[in-house]
Amino acid sequence: MTTTATNPVPARSRPLVDGAAAASRVLAKLRHDPAGIALTLAAPVMLVLVFGYIFGSAIAVPGSGDYREFLVPGLFVTIAFNLIPAMIAMARDSGRGVVDRFRSMPISRVAVPFGQAAATALYGLGCLLLMAACGLLVGWRIRTGIGPALGALGLLVAFQFAATWIGMFLGLVIRNEEAAGQLSVLVLPVGMLSNVFVPTAGMPAWLRTIADWNPVSAVTAAVRELCGNPTAPTNGAWPLEHPVLASLLWTALLLAVFVPLCTARYARPRD
Template sequence: MTTATALRDTATLTGRVLRHWRRRPVSIALGLMFPVLMVLMFGYLFGGAMAVPDGRYLDFLIPGMLAMTMLFGLEALVVSITADTAKGVTDRVRAMPVTTGAVLASRSAADLLNAVVGLGVMVATGLLVGWTAQRGVLPALAALGLLVWLRFAFTWIGTYLGLLLKTPESAVAVQVLVWPVGFLSSAFVSPATMPDWLGLVATWNPLSATATAIRELFGNPAWHDGGWAARHSVALALLWPAVLTAVFLPLAVRQYRALGR
């Protein structure tokens, strides 16, 4: 088994997921439109009631929604992995000479491609509603890099959960749980506006670290309490995904191997 074979397997399996998109354009389009709808809802329906101290609510919201979009990919990944197990595709692949690494890496790679498309749609939406990156191209690219880095960590949580849960029905639980995790962050409002203990959880949510860090890199309104987590948001946005990956990547590999026990 050479590295070249492993890479080709990864490319083959990633290509499979991309072919799924071509055959299911409507569900892909709906998945991409969902965060756009949320921008419109929060920006225009609730946005009037939101007072951001140092700027427009929409300029605070867009980076938050970019971070949220990274989280929303999780359930599609979990559903797709459980569907493979339920349909016997996982076992067929396991009975073939394909490495564990290629099976898992292709999931992450395909999901990252999905995330990049999702980011493109959301950035375009942001620009259409008047949001801009104020600090130039390089910090903006760094911000996008932090978002993809967060999604990379989430792909391993999703892969682990997908292998753990096994049936598409139980994956619905992930769809429900994504919401409190997403809202209990600084994506939509400052944690300073929340009751103390909730604010504390929201401040340390990995999603908040990335949202706050990219607000800084985009030069958008920060609306935070100036606490330690907020001041070190870029470091946290680098560190959190590293920690999550270090925990969930080995768990995903272990769970895949456990299919043979």
């Protein structure tokens, strides 16, 4: 049978081309949604203003630090951990048959989620930079140097990349845009159960253990340390005593778990 003659598509896979196309799909959608971008950017700005000035007037940070300088690194991490857009986008693609179409095409099945995660991380980087500018306006400062600050940024981008994979995996499991939207309410407390807004020292012991071992706490502590911002007591918890190493380990662990889970789920023939 002369299948090769009638088959215009080379069977070999070209992951980079596929990934780039998938990434440009995500970025093209963003370009058409300036209102969505404005909203995504406005949320962290609001957080800085609301928490910085309302909580900041009442909460004292141990060690005579400024609350807003304590808070801003935590808000960076809250934004980096925002896996909701990735979850909703993947749930929508999955529910509407876009994923099925891609899966019926001769393209690399790993490259498509990778491209989407990369594009999401790129967008996240833009959000982080804008938020850093807002932080500088309300009194947050980098007290170390450009090297550690870039280290903090790298850590945040890596953490966000990992969180995106969690979001995409959840979206593939849920496969329904509305349900994913409703589930996003449950993601919020994960950010609250940490040292982002208040030091964990005052929490009940069981809650403190959870908060101390929350990856969000480790990354927050790492960013504070790298930028020379006020830090909270570590309560002797290992991740808070070695926040940079703990953040790297957490990021690696999340990627090691969710990249294979997500790609397998994306690629596997299902119902």
